[in-house]
Amino acid sequence: MSPTSIRPADAAYRRPADAAHRLRSWVRGDLRYDLPASLVVFLVAVPLSLGIAAASDAPVAAGLIAAVVGGILAGLFGGSALQVTGPAAGLTVVVAELVGRFGWAATCAITVAAGLLQVAFGLCRIARTALALSPAIVHGMLAGIGVTIVLGQLHVLLGGEPGSTPIRNLLDLPAQLATRHDHATLIGLTVIGLLVLWPRLPGPVRRIPGPLVAVTLATLAAVVWNDVDLARVQMPGSLLNAVHLPELPDRDWPAVAAAVLTVAVIASVESLLSATAVDRLAADRAARGERPTTPTNLDREMIGQGLANSVSGLLGGLPVTGVIVRSSTNVGAGARTRGSAVLHGVWVLLFAVLLVVLVERIPMAALAGLLVVVGLQLVKISDIKRVRRHRELAVYVATALGVVVTNLLEGVLVGLVLAVVLILRRVVWARVHAERVRAGPAGREHWSVHVEGTLSFLAVPRLAMVLGRVPPGSTVDLELVTDFLDHAAFDHLDGWVRQHETTGGRVRLDEVGPAALRGDQPRPSRRIHALVPPRWFSPWSSWQARHPDGSGEPNHTDQAGAPHAALRPLHVGVREYHRRSAARLRPFLTELDGRHAPHSLFLTCADARILPNVITSSGPGDLFTVRNIGNLMPADHSAESSVAAAVSYAVEVLRVPALLVCGHSGCGAMQGLLGGRAEEESHLGRWLRWGRPSLSAWRAGDAVGVAAAEDGRAEVDQLAMVNVARQVAVLREFLAARGVEPGRVSVQGLFFDIPTGLLLVLDERRQRFTSPPEQELESTGVGFVRP
Secondary structure (H helix, E strand, O other): OOOOOOOHHHHHHHOOOOHHHHHHHHHHHOHHHHHHHHHHHHHHHHHHHHHHHHHOOOOHHHHHHHHHHHHHHHHHHOOOOOOOEEOOHHHHHHHHHHHHHHOHHHHHHHHHHHHHHHHHHHHOOOHHHHHHOOHHHHHHHHHHHHHHHHHHHHHHHOOOOOOOOHHHHHHHHHHHHHOOOOHHHHHHHHHHHHHHHHHHOOHHHHOOOHHHHHHHHHHHHHHHOOOOOOOEOOOOOOHHHHOOOOOOOOOOHHHHHHHHHHHHHHHHHHHHHHHHHHHHHHHHHHHOOOOOOOOOOHHHHHHHHHHHHHHHHHOOOOOOEEOHHHHHHHHHOOOOOOHHHHHHHHHHHHHHHHOHHHHOOOEHHHHHHHHHHHHHHHOOHHHHHHHHHOOOHHHHHHHHHHHHHOOHHHHHHHHHHHHHHHHHHHHHOEEEEEEEEEOOOOOOOEEEEEEEEEEOHHHHHHHHHHHOOOOOOOEEEEEEEEEEEOHHHHHHHHHHHHHHHHOOOEEEEEEOOOOEOOOOOOOOOOOOEOOOOOOOOOOHHHHOOOOOOOOOOOOOEOOOOOEHHHHHHHHHHHHHHHHHHHHHHHHHHHHHOOOOOOOEEEEEEOOOOOOHHHHOOOOOOOEEEEEEOOOOOOOOOOOOOHHHHHHHHHHHHOOOOEEEEEEEOOOHHHHHHHOOHHHOOOHHHHHHHHHHHHHHHHHOOOHHHHHHHHOOOOHHHHHHHHHHHHHHHHHHHHHHHOOOOOOOOEEEEEEEEOOOOEEEEOOOOOOOOEOHHHOOOOOOOOOOOOO
16 A cells, blocks of 8 residues: 555545634634624614513523523534524413512522433433423413513503512502503503514514514603603623532422423423424425525424523523524524524623623513513414314413412423323213114114224223214114224114114115125124225225115105115215314415415326326315316317316416326226227217327327337227327427417326226436436427336
8 A cells, every 4th residue: 555545544644623713614604694693683682581581580680591501502513504492481380480489599400400400311311302392281381471571561561569469460460451541551552563664564674583673662651751750671790600519409309309390301302492483494494495594403492492591590591492584594594503502592691791880771561562562472363273273272271270270290290191081081981973874764764873993891891972962773784993993883883774774774884995804793684884984086996885685665766766775885985984084184275275276287088087186296276187088189189178267277377387198007998099980970979089089199100109018008998098199299299279379388197007006107318217306307209118
């Protein structure tokens, strides 16, 4: 080996991994992005830090200390590159309770211990377990904190003093409103009005943080009213004089341990949820073409948060968490690295040390108005809608009320217990419903009984009560949609069926699933099935039993004379849709009500095996679907046809950007073309004549057909592929004839291979077929091959 050769170890040594090199790289590359972002976050952080300290019954300087320590230490040692740490509204209630119970010095000691516990969480790599807490509980907890903040700060804004509990504040609020109000109330209301109005102002104005503007204007008003007696922020000189060493509590050690655990868990959960939200914001930004950011290392983030809390408590600061308001501001301002969070802490430190005289001029009513808005923002309508959609609204409300009525820890425990109870109920509870379908004379009524869920011995009493309402001798449609059926429930059902039949009644089973119950059957002719819910788009034949009409009852018919049994699968399917699927679709359909803006026109065959929304993973409002025999587009542009009308409507009225033509394997229309059906004088024959150009092209050795033949496909599939390419060309000619500017509408050919379930895409440029992720989708083509 040459003396000048570099060994791997030498190469590693020479890699620029030292801190000095990373600093130089940051200064040359990312400083120009992080510096302005840090200034924006600093302007947001200062008024919020002061307000949160005031709401926590802590020294105002404690909020600034926490902002400095959280920004610098969590920024340097945390696992998130873009999250900004500082005092958070989510801990105000906890801190206020601790200050009232143990005093401020002991609260600082609790903060230190909570930080050390967070470090231990991170070292044990259990950070992700904090995310197991139900979002309904977390959002309910924050909503309860928000309500508590609002009820307390309204009294400060109105010139009074908050009571000891949220309920007391609520009860005293009418009397407080009835008293005479002074300049402090006007200042607070002005701050609230500005913060509510600020998001509705033009974009250039909104670049300035609303809280900064509101507090600044309120401070200027207080300076103008210098002779008015207004309560102002009290600072003990400079920030250095505000450093307050912690003291150990001298009593009630179990309560201290519970307080440490509460602060550690709440701070950890809020920080990790904020970090995951920041990752989503960064991913959205990267999707727009900006440089991607490394995802958060949650265990390292927990360690960084713990270090920040320990040091903040040692210096007399508030507990800190990752704060989504500051973090989202950081991402939106264009920050690239953790340098932005660190610089924001430095700016807060310089402000607190050099400009303390400005802080002391801020009226407390301005901070109260700011906190009222912050508290209201913790009660988010979007969170309520989300938990309601997941059927967890009861957990959200119970947690919020628990926090307001009792305290934060007990409120969270209430929500947690209710969440567990609801989960157990969903697991073990069966829904049993009986309704009369058709009235009749005694013994001739028709009833429907629906049983859904987990049918165990726990459900037998309710099952017996519901089945007891069914009159003897009636006809019963018994529909079981269960994921578990134990022996006790089976015995009861089987016994009820036999007993009902002895009274002259009949029981018809709707077997909505293939899995038969294992076990001894007393009567082989009666098979009660343990059933699974039908899947969306499963054929009726896979989940609906076929019941021969051997009942001896009159053969009911509909008004057109068709046998009623022919409509039964439809009626069962509609009932199943209403029961299972309508609620899932309703939110999307509600958004689409009055708005029809599909992405593509989808021209495909009328074959019942083609499901456009399934094979394209699309949903309501995405595809404007047109179906006919053979997915044909009439080439006579002057002739009137429903297909031409649909394409014109899609392009000219709906302004769709894409037209899709989808053929399929085993196409009956292509078989008809090969068999000469286009020569017949019939409706079908005359329609198939529009496919003659495709047949002629295939016989002439069209490139698409040759590629399909080389791939071993049958003649009918070769013709179907040629037909797709032909219809693509016809659609382009149609667009040109209508004067549609080139490039405004893309045309794409597709082929659905039914046996494999694969959707193939035409690629004109390569004359081969590849799956969509492996090609440029704007191409449209002449070659089909298997992917």
